[in-house]
Amino acid sequence: xxxxxxxxxxxxxxxxxxxxxxxxxxxxxxxxxxxxxxxxxxxxxxxxxxxxxxxxxxxxxxxxxxxxxxxxxxxxxxxxxxxxxxxxxxxxxxx
Numbered sequence: 847x848x849x850x851x852x853x854x855x856x857x858x859x860x861x862x863x864x865x866x867x868x869x870x871x872x873x874x875x876x877x878x879x880x881x882x883x884x885x886x887x888x889x890x891x892x893x894x895x896x897x898x899x900x901x902x903x904x905x906x907x908x909x910x911x912x913x914x915x916x917x918x919x920x921x922x923x924x925x926x927x928x929x930x931x932x933x934x935x936x937x938x939x940x941x
Contacts, residue, residue: 847900849923855898856908859927864919866897866905880905888913 852863866880873879877897884907885893895909906922915921 847922849925852906852908852923852925853927855900855906856896856925858908859925861908861910861925862912862921863923863925864907864909864913865922866907866919868918870899870903870905876905880907883918884909884913887916887918 853859856863864884866883868883870876870879876899880897881893881895884895885891893909893911895907897905897907899905907919908925912921912924913919
């Protein structure tokens with residue numbers, strides 16, 4: 847799952863994707879559970895996010911804001927598309 851995968855999943859080119867490291871066994875609503883855990887750990891009830899279970903047992907959360915990693919969430923990708931570096935090659939003057 848590279849950055850382009852997450853650009854497509856979340857339909858955006860900026861923001862942050864975090865992997866949920868907790869267990870999802872027996873969880874009925876993965877998006878609800880993961881969002882609740884992220885909100886509680888970051889003490890931000892106004893958080894705007896989206897959660898996707900990309901495969902069984904692996905959930906990721908997208909948000910526009912950067913938060914520090916913790917025991918349950920680790921940053922996977924900064925989705926900002928950075929412009930390519932411009933390399934200027936100078937040619938020596940000819941005589």
